[in-house]
Amino acid sequence: MLPEPHEDEIQFILDALSDYLCIKVRRTDVLSAWSGIRPLAMDPRAKNTESISRDHVVCEDFPGLVTITGGKWTTYRSMAEDAVDAAIKAGNLNPTNECITHNLILTGGYGWDPAKFTTIAQQYVRMKRTGDGKVAPGIMDTAVAKHLSHAYGVLAERVATIAQNEGLGKRLAHGYPFLEAEVAYCARYEYCESATDFIARRCRLAFLDTDAAGQALPRVIEILAAEHNWDKSRKHDELRKSREFLETFKSSKNAQFNKSQ
Template identity: 45%
Template sequence: MGLLDPATSDGRIIFFLPWEKMTIAGTTDSPTSVTAHPIPGEDDINFILREIRNYLSPDVEVRRGDVLAAWSGIRPLVTDPDSKDTQSICRNHIVSISDSGLVTIAGGKWTTYRSMAEETLDAAIKAHGLSAAPCKSVGLTLEGGKGWTPTLYIRLVQDYGLENEVAKHLAATYGGKAFDVAKMAQVTGQRWPIVGKRLVSEFPYIEAEVLYAVREYACTATDVIARRTRLGFLNVQAADEALPRIVQIMGKELDWSEEKKTEELETARKFLYLEMGYRSRAEQLTKTTEINLDTQEVARYKKRFHKFDKESKGFITTVDVQQVLESINVQIDENALHEILNEVDLNKNGQVEIDEFMQLMSAVKKGQTAEETLDKRGPVTVDRSGGGF
């Protein structure tokens, strides 16, 4: 179910749409300069965040760090050459025929492509007296649509040993062509799934899709993360993590040199950074609480972090954090701890990495200092329920 409301603070529409198990939140267009690479502005992102908070429960906290990807596009608005009003702007598509007989279609949007195709072809047939029947776009099945059924994914699970989630994704994305992708999937070496190595653990995209994309004429890593898969639109950090493997697969298939691989990796990351709202971890950290620890404290907390990160995974859990705090005799109300973790867990993965841990300990120190200052002024009640100290 989607939601749309025009009653925003500045009159622009706000909408929520479910997509690929995520939620797209956005707004309508505003004037912009023409560029080949439209960039989502921080002002627009923050506007959307402010507005959507009005529709969510008070206990649902939305931060800039919760934005997994952000993008914008340029919508073409054209002037109808046949209109008497030369200033008239059309928000839909226009089909026009010049004196020389050239048929032109301009404007429009992806969601009306069948209607646009039909009107254009019918105009060409009529203008030039072509011996052809009217356009049959409505009756044409998309590539992969033949033989598709809602339960097709079950065959992928049974015949190839794909994960259920991966099989559903392939069937919904490629239709009958999903079997071609499954045939390219490599053996995992695990008991289950038998085939289908994921590009990133939390998304159903598999390595075989990169290979299939190349054989369907994908030439760049950016194409793969943005259009052949939708990873760049769903989670820019996940896309960034998948890029080295994507470039490796493409490089082998297309015989790229090491220089070419490096170029593709840098170009794709630039795309994520500039056009998909990707802010690096360093940038995000500068927006949060300033780390206020001296050299000895940093060394001590690093030692404790690595003590609990026994398998050197690069992160510890919330339970580990509580044990660390107990080991240094710091007691924090669960609600207060939640508030602090909510601030420092920038990539929203429930795992506390070393830089996030330092942010947390800095916040704890700041809270303790504030409490000690209050205590010197006389008897006080310290309320930690809201995350303060």
């Protein structure tokens, strides 16, 4: 069972916003709301609960057995470094160099620069039909090009190529820069195996606008089905699970969406 935000928690945040904004944020302005469970770690060597930490804890419970607990996704590199350092100490190892992961560049980062989006927009050509039936070149708008560049780095060109060559250049949801091509790309190169995975962890649309995520679902599932050879039963199951997942994002708009479905 996924945790769901309570109405009083949503209202608490809205009330707190009034201290920092010059406008009134209404309940109907909330496009998505979510809740999570944060693990708190306590060092087993501690004598009281004052050592309970919101960060991770590394300890050697038994000789040679290193345990790491707590932490969060955004500090996974630091967590790994601390765990390896503890293992080196526990095993009396002699590494040839210090940790190098803090200097590593993520996939797609080599050769990237902030102006890379202009190249993507300029090179992209999508043929589209005009009202009179003629075919005219369609360009990629700046918002989409910037999104692809910041999300995929130099690999954004791969996404743009899929959009151009496979007719997947449309946006998944109005007002958001996410393209249909991203679904195919994530399925082929980033191990995206479910619709929930895409709307929640790849494009984060579920966290930005629950209603928009719900509207994008059918197309997301259609593309993933083509990539993974899903049958009708699997597509139906994906739609059910994804809608159940979106129901946990309590907002006035997505509540209306769920009723209409």
